Amino acid sequence: MAGSEVKADLWVSEYITPWDIYVHGVTKVLDYKKTAYQEMYIVETGAYGKGLVLDGKWQSCTGDEFLYHEALVHPAAIAYQSPKNVLVLGGGEGATIREVLRWKTIEKVMMVDIDGEVVESCRQHLPEMHQNAFDDPRVELVIADALQVLDNTTQQWDIIISDLSDPIEEGPSFQLFTKEYFEKLKRVLKPAGYAVIQAGPVAPVEIMLHARLVNTLKSVFANVRSYCSHTPTYGSPWGFALASSATIPTRRDPAAIDRLILEKTTGGFRLIDGITLLGMLQTPKYIREAIARHTEVYTLSEPPKFFGKGISHEN
Numbered sequence: 001m002a003g004s005e006v007k008a009d010l011w012v013s014e015y016i017t018p019w020d021i022y023v024h025g026v027t028k029v030l031d032y033k034k035t036a037y038q039e040m041y042i043v044e045t046g047a048y049g050k051g052l053v054l055d056g057k058w059q060s061c062t063g064d065e066f067l068y069h070e071a072l073v074h075p076a077a078i079a080y081q082s083p084k085n086v087l088v089l090g091g092g093e094g095a096t097i098r099e100v101l102r103w104k105t106i107e108k109v110m111m112v113d114i115d116g117e118v119v120e121s122c123r124q125h126l127p128e129m130h131q132n133a134f135d136d137p138r139v140e141l142v143i144a145d146a147l148q149v150l151d152n153t154t155q156q157w158d159i160i161i162s163d164l165s166d167p168i169e170e171g172p173s174f175q176l177f178t179k180e181y182f183e184k185l186k187r188v189l190k191p192a193g194y195a196v197i198q199a200g201p202v203a204p205v206e207i208m209l210h211a212r213l214v215n216t217l218k219s220v221f222a223n224v225r226s227y228c229s230h231t232p233t234y235g236s237p238w239g240f241a242l243a244s245s246a247t248i249p250t251r252r253d254p255a256a257i258d259r260l261i262l263e264k265t266t267g268g269f270r271l272i273d274g275i276t277l278l279g280m281l282q283t284p285k286y287i288r289e290a291i292a293r294h295t296e297v298y299t300l301s302e303p304p305k306f307f308g309k310g311i312s313h314e315n
Helices: 065-080 095-100 116-125 146-152 179-188 204-218 254-264 274-280 285-293
Strands: 010-017 020-034 039-045 049-054 057-061 085-090 108-113 139-143 157-163 189-201 223-231 236-244 310-314
Touching: 010 057, 010 204, 020 116, 039 116, 049 116, 057 065, 065 095, 065 157, 065 189, 065 223, 065 236, 065 254, 065 274, 085 095, 085 146, 095 108, 095 157, 108 116, 116 139, 146 179, 157 179, 179 189, 179 204, 189 204, 204 223, 204 236, 204 285, 223 274, 223 285, 254 274
Parallel strands: 085 108, 085 157, 108 139, 157 189
Antiparallel strands: 010 020, 010 310, 020 039, 039 049, 049 057, 189 236, 223 236
């Protein structure tokens, strides 16, 4: 192409669909591990800063992670208004707990991740993401299987955030997007609490997985809302689902939300404010239609599977 200049010799190629690939140019590999659970790269990219790649799938990147992590955390926190205790399942980079800790009302955050090696590498190489959140005295880091923690905890949580890696068959989160898993979340969620999950891509060609995840949540929770955020490094707009036995407010006054954020948080948001939240919670028509069409429920015997994985290669 005229005017183009290729500046990377190492590339991470992620297969989005059988016909589409997103290729990230890597300038430096900061860390690599083949853990007991997954293959991990932490890399420096030419365009978006540092990134975490698990089993070939892009997890987050310093250049645009706020578009994911603020969308993941704050709609639930704003709905609850004064969260005190939050359970985070997954979230190895520490960016999810970083966003939770912006709320002044927080007294305890438990973060559960199955892969301690990935968490330790993120602590070392991705300080821009966690911003020392792991050292906050309100944070309890538990290296364990999320299912075991859910089965054994007696704590009731204001908010539960399921920030698990994509359910590819070889990965550690393969069966944690199912009805049985969501039932476990509901058991430890306060009656007026909110659960949120990262719920896959919402590009039209990939919408079935997200739609079925929303319907799986609907089989457990009385109220579920689909919403999304456009995260460039994923190669697709990304979906989330907010679930609760309580009402999910979707058309609050933006000025009132701005006042709540000003009063209850330490600020620093780059994505979320009253106007953004109002728009985000108005689920687009094609997504609503897909949810109405793809009504099958995911179970442990038939869990979801994201398409493919990625590879790294040199020129």
